[in-house]
Structures are given as C-alpha cells and as structure tokens.
Amino acid sequence: MSSFDEFDAFEGASLSDRAMAARPSPYLVDLNPAQREAVKQLDGPVLMLAGAGTGKTKALTSRIVHLLNTGRARPNEILAVTFTNKAAREMKNRVGAMLGQSIEGMPWLGTFHAICVKLLRRHAELVGLKSNFTILDTDDQIRLLKQLIRAANIDDKRWPARHLANLIDSWKNKALTPAKLPAADAGAFNNRGGEIYDQYQTRLRELNAVDFGDLLLHVVTIFQTHPDVLAQYQRWFRYVLVDEYQDTNVAQYLWLRLLAGGHKNICCVGDDDQSIYGWRGAEVGNILKFEKDFPGAHVVRLEQNYRSTPHILAAASNVIKGNEGRLGKELWTAAENGEKVCLIGHWDGEEEARSIGEKIEDLASGSSPIAKRRENPRSEQMMKEIERLGELNVLEGLNSREQVLKRLKKHESFLAEESRESLLWELTMRQQEGRSLEAAFPRFYRDEMAILVRASHQMRAFEDRFLTIGLPYRVIGGPRFYERLEIRDAMAYFRVVVSPDDDLAFERIVNTPKRGLGNVAQQKIQVCARANGVSLIEGARILLAEKGIGGKGAKELAILINSVDRWRGLSVEHQTEVPLNDDDVIDDGRTETAMRIQPDQANMPHTELAEVILDESGYTAMWQNDKTPEAPGRLENLKELVKALENFDNLQGFLEHVSLIMDNETDDAEPKVSIMTLHAAKGLEFPVVFLPGWEDGLFPSQRSMDESGLKGLEEERRLAYVGITRAEEVCTISFAGNRQVFGQWQSQLPSRFIDELPEEHVEVLTAPGIYGGGYNGSSGDFGASMQSRMQNSNTYNSPGWKRMQERAGQRGLSQPRETRKTVIDLEAVSSFTIGDRVFHQKFGYGEVVEIEGDKLGVEFDKAGSKKLIAKFVTAADDVPF
DNA sequence: CTACCAAGCCTTTTT
C-alpha cells in the first residue's frame, strides 16, 4: 500500500509539500477505495455522499489527519463543523487517536453554534452587542416575546408566544433579519409578526442577549457587511469540512458559502436519505444542489455498509425507496445474513413494553458471571487470557471457537480478575460436558441495545415497565438536566450576578423563593426601570430609594439587591479588553473567555461562590422545606450543578457552556439499555434495536403529515430508514392495536411503513397473549394474518386484523404475566418489612404493603400502588433533607 | 399574596 499512489494527489505540488507528504500515512491503508478517494481529494469542493454505516466519520477524520499529515494546514486552520456536540467530541477523539496525541490544537472543530459563539464574541460590537452577551434559551425567549405581545395589545391566548417564537426561529433559519423579511412573512401573526420580530431584536440588543438563531444570523450579517472581516477568516480557514450536510439550513448554508468562498476547499458529507430536520429549517436542497453551487465538485459515493446485516439493510432500502427525488445510493454489505427483521403486533402499548423488556432480558442473559458485570478495561490482560485459553486448549475442537474469540475480543473491557477466573472455569466445564461455549456469554450486553421511539412521550411506557422489573435503562435526550426547574433557577441567580443587565434572569429569581414580591411589586419595578431607562435591578434600586414600595416586600428586596452586590464583589472578575484585530490572534488555542477575562487578585473560588449564592438567597432552604417527593431529587441536582462548576474557570464560562451543550452524558459503570427518540439516534448504532409504536398517526406522525403533506410523509419515511439502519444484528419492529392517547384508549392501525417492509427479509412473530391464549405455540393465527396483510397490500381488511380491532376496547383479556427473571441482586432482599415507609425517586413516599422475594408492593402516597424491586427504594428516614 | 382547584391544552422531532 505504500506505493506511489499515495503521492498522486500532490502532483505539481511544491517540493516542501512533497516532503511533507512523504510522512507515512497508515490511516489510508484501512480505507476502502471510495473512502480513500474522498480523503485524498484535498483541494477544491468535495461532496461525500455517505450512506448509513458506510464509515463516513472514519473518512472525515482520516481526511483531517491527512490534511495535517501532508502539511496542508495547521490544526487551527481547519474549520470542521458538526451539528451535535457528540459528533464533535467523537471526531476530536478519533482524530486524536489517529494522530496518537491529544488534539488540543483544533479549536475550530465544533458545532455550528459553538463556533459562531466564538466568532461573535470577537466581533460582537459589529452587530451592536457587547462581547459578554448572554445566550437565551427557548424559555427566556418565550417569556420575552410574551411581554412584547402583551405590550402590543395582542391577545396572547389567541396568538401564543410559542407560535411566534417558532416563526422567528424559522425566519432566522432562513437568515431573514427583520429588514429582509418578505411582506408575506411579516404579515403573519395577526399582521404584527414582522413588527414584533423587530421589537424583539431591539430588546435582545438592549439586554445584551442573543437567542440560538442569532448566533448564526449575526455572524452571517457580519460577514456580509464587513468584507474585511470575512476575508480574514477566508484566509485563515484553509480547509472547511462539514458533517451531516443534509441538515444545514439556509443560514448555515450561507455561512459556509461565505467562509469557503475564497479557496473553495470545502468538503461536505451527508446523506439525503437521512435528512430528518426539515421541520427545523434544514434544506435537503442544499445537498441536492451542491454541484451547482460548487462547479467542478468532486462527488464520491460511499456505499459499502459495515454496520448491518443484509436483512436489515434490505428492509431499510425497501422502505426508503418509496421516496422520490433521492440522489440515489445502493448500499451493500459483505456481512453474513444474520437474523431477519422481526415484526410483532401487540395488544396494547403496555404489552409491547413488557414484551420488549423480556426480549432484552433474554438477549442479555448468559450463564457466565461476566454477563452481569462490567469492570474496568484491562485489554492487555484480556489478550493474554485469550492466549492462555488457547494454550489450555479450552476452545479446541469446537467450531464455535472463532465466534468465542470474536466474542471475547468484543467484550474485552468486561473482563476483570475474578470474572476471568469464572469464565475460564465455565468454559472448561462446558467443553468437558460438550455444551456450547457460545452460550457461556450473553448474546448482547444491555448497553448494546436501544429502543428508538418517534416521540418522547412513548418512552414512559418503557420506563415504567423497566422500573418495575428492575432493568437498568437510561433515557437519552429526555428532559435535560439544564432544563430542569431548579437548575434554571440556580443559573438565573448566577446570571444576575455575572451580568447585571440580565432582566430575564432577575425576573425569574426576584420572587423565588417567595419574598412577598408578587405581581404588583414586580410591575412597579418594571415601570420604574422603564421610566429611568435602566435594567430591572437598577430600577428596583431606585424604587427602593424613592420609597415607592413598602412593607415586607421592600425589606426583602433590599436584602436581595445587597446580596447580589455582595456576591458580585466576591467574584471580582473584572473584564479587560485584549486587542483582537490581527490575523495572528485568530486562534492561539486559548479559549475566548480566557483571552478576555483577566481575573483580579485572589477571589473566592466560583464553586464556593455558587454555594454561597444558593444558600444566602434562601434557594437551597426553599427546597429543603419542600415536602413534595421531587424535592430531594432537586437538591441532589443542585449539588450536581455545583460539582459541574468545578470543570470551569469561572461562572461565565460555565454559563456559556450550559447554553450550548444540551446533552449531558453520565458514564455509569453499569451497562444500560438506551431509550431515545429516532432523532437522537441519528449517527449512533446498536447491535440490537427495537422500533416500537409503528402505528399510523404515531409513526408516521399525524401532525407531520397534516402540516407538510407528502413532504412530511417522506421525512417520516427517512426517519424510519434512520431507525432501521441503526441496527447491526437484530432489529425488531412492533406496533400495538390499542394505545392510550391523552389518557384515552384508542385503537391503532399498523403503520403504512410496515407494508413497505420486504416480506422475504422479515419474520412475523406471533404476539404473546394476543388471542387470549398466547404462549401455547399453536396460535399462528395472527402471524398468518400478518403475512396475508403483506401479500395483498390491501391493508387493513384482513380477517386477523379485524378480529383484533373487534377486541379493541375490551381490555383485560391479556393478563399481565409475571416476569420470568429480572436482573437484580438478590442480596437486597427484605431489608424492609411490611409497613415500612419508603422513598422512591420517581413515585415519592409510600408504605410497603407486600413483600415477595426481592419485589415489594408499595402503596405510594401520590402515585398509587406499584410493584417494584427493593433496590429502587430507600427507607424514608434515609432520605436526605 | 399565596394556596388551592378547575379547565384546557397537549405530544413531534433540537442546536
């Protein structure tokens, strides 16, 4: 592989380039021809059409390494944009791993938003902001808009702020400033849309704040109105790389085109079949017209799939081919056939959850102790172990040896001292007895399995079920840590301290905890602030001085204001401007905050300050006195928040991080099943994937179809495609005949996408209990009817389906069967007796009414009676207060 | 001003 062909990309390059290129490039060896082509075509526009699982991240990271290795660019001269923080992180890690060193020096690898913040902090004054602007989240945004709407005398019931927020967002996605807004758009929202948008932007500027959309919009505006600034960056970023190009919106597209406009060294990677963010302004058109935008673009197709089995791939392809106007790719794989895609219909959503829970436990159970334990990685020992097993001939003479080895390798990180011993023992025994070696291993680990749902409310059924059977799971992208009430409150306190102009934050905390400053008092503050043209907190100060407010409220308000002043004094982080107008300082690797903020002498550590703020404000006390079941959890979260602060230099740095990083990944030692939305799953892969809720109206989502018609349906179909292609080995699609929607029982029809699955790659399973009888094997009825459904694509008229429909409404036919086995440690049994008061994270307080092995029956004060595993509750006395 | 209750919305999907 070390032939001259590695140099051919540099024909005509300068001698020094050639010399650089002479460095070995081992990363090229691992690539297939298409990937290699995409990596080596360094100059000029490149479009990489990368199907699901075709190794696009590998190609992208190899390309970065190649750029560095050939000396084409220094790390800080490469602009690499992703959509999610996770993708950015992964790319950083992989580039680092390939280079064999840490990748400190790639400051411009990040999400659109993160990179824009950096740029905007630097040039904020060009759009009328100060460089320490705050970033508002949706909640602040809506509250602000609500104020404006009310001020404009519009009924905010008929014209909800939320709606306008969405409109403004969509305008910003299209790079439309108020001035550029077409009349048709401006007329939206009771004819006042454009007007209020304008006011909103003005108000944001006054508050020295931006919303998410502004991050991009402002930067685009700066580039468009200041060619000198743009030119500087065009020169600096010698190469531009974009991940998930199919998800770019107009603003992002403009941004990219402006930045790459000079040298046109832009490489976009994407897959039109995975465009699932149309509702957020993404334009599939961007990828479809790339060749027109960048004439002479090099188009490379990655079509070899390394992820999924042929059955899974075929199922996905057959579904997606129902879409029109695709760029067209033919995915293929060299992998073995594997299992067919499973299709199961269930009686109702509860049973679907139960069934999936059982299947997960089945797949995750193995007879070896390592099945249940995950220890620190010790791969070196692992490799030795494999050798030793070989020496001992433990694996000799059995045709599954290959697979066992593969399995061992795959799970090397699971092995620790004791489990190795027991594994060895287990394998030896098995061999002596002639039993299967494979079966000593669990087929999959829990963290290799995922449940992908269309909408987040579907998650609850699974959470409830898994909680009761004690199956460890984690919800990804659910209610996010930083969106929780207590966290937002705490952060509002920090914001008030850090930036005095932050009215929204002040509003939020002024009467939290209760200070006797209700509507009336707050109104007075508002009026006073406006009359004097100052921020709310200054207004409050004036109001106090003028004695415009009295009684308990006045006293409390004075205390609050004094406290804020004191806290601010404790933090003493005076800002010093550092000149930033030279090419050379575009990036020197330091963060923006470090550049601009020079801490004064000794000041209180910000973590300590945070604690002081929360204590002295009475916020902690508020939750300590709160008796609701959530209170302990909230205190816990506050503690976590303070802990998270440790990773930052100051409060401001932290606040910025929080506004951009919405995902919080906590690495537990214990392997857990993932539950997430299909959207959140993009870019991920799992050996085992469950796709529940394939019912018309749910998936494809009714709303999507109503709002966007065929376009919406096609996007839903792409979502289905994304879902199926997440699976490596096992993919199970299911639907339920009955489902609770808004608390009402509703009968559901199977998704139309189910009819688009290719019969020969799908195995239709009989749902347990669907005909009352369930498990005694012979009830192939339902399966057969499913088959016939699919043969006559005349959908919902099959006898089997009709019968199922008829039973809708008479619930209770399928009795919940007790679960067979759970993943629990049996030691935890009976530390409780009947009558004990216990506490549960989700259900709150309750009383033990029944004990059955390790399962407790608990009558909860608020949540009713539940059965659950003992380890999920604590004695009520132990709950921290 | 707060605490409680009824009514009405709602469920896409997210940086």
Place this chain on the structure above:
DNA sequence: GGCTTGGTAG
C-alpha cells in the same frame, strides 16, 4: 394522563 394556566378564596 399530566402539566400549565387562570381564577377564586382565604
């Protein structure tokens, strides 16, 4: 079913 909002009573 659950959450937010708005109205009313104390």
